[in-house]
Amino acid sequence: MTNAIAVNNPVVETILSRRATKYYDPTVTLSDDQIRELVRIGTTAPTSFHLQNWRFIAVRSPEAKARLHPIAWSQPAITDAAVTFIVVGQLADSSVIPDRLAPVVEAGIMPERLVPEWENPARDLYMEYPQRQRDEAVRTATFGAAAMIYVARSWGLGSTPMIGFDDKAVHLEFGLAEDEVPVMLLSVGAERPGNWRQKPRRPVADVLDFV
DSSP states (O other): OHHHHHTTOHHHHHHHHOOBOOOBOTTOOOOHHHHHHHHHHHTTSOOGGGOOOEEEEEEOSHHHHHHHGGGGTTOHHHHHSSEEEEEEEEOOOGGGHHHHHHHHHHTTSSOGGGHHHHHHHHHHHHTTOHHHHHHHHHHHHHHHHHHHHHHHHHTTOEEEEEOOSOHHHHHHHTTOOTTEEEEEEEEEEOBOTTOOOOOOOOOHHHHOOOO
């Protein structure tokens, strides 16, 4: 069944062919429209209560790369990839839910009377729990980054998610707000020869339990 699902399925093929890119072609750039589209598609990823509590800082100019490079462990992807996103999660805040749901109501997807039924439980879940707020920021940003990774692969581009950076320095250098968490860096660009194929994973039998 697994092989039957994978064959001629472009989504599965994209996922299975993705790899962490080490070597980028520094001569290849992405346009503003390409960067916007990558983020637009990425932000269709799921978020709790439709909070959409994320932000993406596209570090792509030589000057911005020079600012990020030393506080990101001087990793080559920062300078060589077309763009490196600072993937930012925002602490979960239930008070934004009416605004975030307004387009959903306007589109006729949900009735307005249901908005409090989303806002109230979210307030109970997050308001008095700082760790939950931060956990949700990390979850949301990670969902968005993962979607962007696969979009990039479907476009024939490489990507590298990175946690090697000074989070306090990134926070200060790029003007993050008090309620924002720099969750990861995500470089995207054209690959050059020499990158490994996707590394083998642990057997499913080692990580899956049926109950």
